[in-house]
């Protein structure tokens with residue numbers, strides 16, 4: 001089996017991974033059942049981050065496995081260019097039913113980043129098609145993350161990931177986003193209103209040239225699980241409407257029950273003009289993503305071919321049958337197993353259970369919306385001064401958790417906890433206990449080295 005480890009070190013280049021880290025801490029997963037995965041040496045781990053924010057019903061869920069096998073007996077893939085297929089059509093109907101009412105059209109792709117690229121291109125071309133070609137620019141949010149293709153990076157703003165590609169990006173105006181814990185007043189209302197006011201100032205100056213605004217829904221994920229204060233997202237919606245700017249809502253991380261609602265924008269009754277979703281759509285099985293649009297946007301592209309209003313965009317595997325079939329079954333399970341309601345209920349329990357972290361000396365803030373949780377570690381709780389970047393405290397905690405039987409990936413000094421939506425109370429409790437132990441062991445070690453002046 002070690003042969004496989006050698007091969008992985010020799011041939012692979014992993015995403016978002018410093019390969020030098022991988023060489024020291026290799027891991028190869030071989031199987032999984034329920035909310036646990038197993039490596040090639042037989043060690044089991046809780047999937048504490050839902051295999052990077054995807055998994056819903058656990059691994060090897062019978063109904064999902066069967067849905068793929070049934071589809072495989074018919075056909076694996078045919079194109080969506082100029083024609084459609086059975087599961088892509090049925091899934092589109094279902095998606096229109098479960099998403100906010102204004103969204104009536106489904107455009108398929110293979111990843112969240114693509115779903116965002118598509119939303120950006122649709123917004124851009126929409127204004128051209130309706131005769132307002134001056135509206136070409138975008139507003140995006142500070143600390144935003146929408147995926148890793150160049151368009152998605154252009155509306156993203158996470159310096160660590162994005163800075164190096166600066167010269168490749170198109171410009172977008174960055175609007176401030178409330179980060180209450182690190183704001184001066186720490187008052188959510190004041191923080192929210194200041195940001196909304198600044199956004200309005202941008203819109204007053206630039207709305208005639210702005211095509212759309214892009215924003216994650218309720219929680220900025222990659223920025224460190226930063227939950228927006230109540231009224232912010234709906235405030236942004238109101239401003240977009242007032243200044244005639246399309247609102248692109250990114251539900252890739254938050255969609256499909258993750259926050260205790262089917263879509264996070266439902267927390268504030270927000271109706272986007274364009275919405276991107278992915279991750280949980282197939283229950284974490286296959287790479288399908290979607291961009292949903294309003295009928296108004298769709299109609300701006302519907303014309304005689306010679307008018308050149310077609311949306312010239314597509315991918316080889318757009319609308320893949322296996323992926324759509326499993327997504328459809330996933331959505332049936334959401335209904336038959338009452339997933340969203342149960343996440344909402346279990347979240348309250350989870351919130352109480354996370355309280356046990358608060359007393360740890362280096363836990364600065366615990367943030368949570370549904371099953372999306374982040375624990376920000378700080379060097380000094382009183383001043384909130386962060387651990388130095390080079391200390392890699394988040395990374396060390398994640399390695400310690402791995403040792404103790406749970407996988408997750410940190411975001412800097414924020415420990416991410418995003419368990420599969422079917423996790424039971426007992427499982428949640430066990431996972432939180434692993435988190436608590438890992439944080440306290442690593443932070444003690446850090447204190448020892450800090451104390452000795454290393």
Ligand SMILES: *Cc1c(COP(=O)(O)O)cnc(C)c1O
Nearest residue numbers: 111112113145146147221252253
């Ligand atoms: C993960 C993520 C994306 C990108 O999705 P991929 O499938 O990884 O391309 C986009 N937006 C948000 C909010 C995400 O969390």
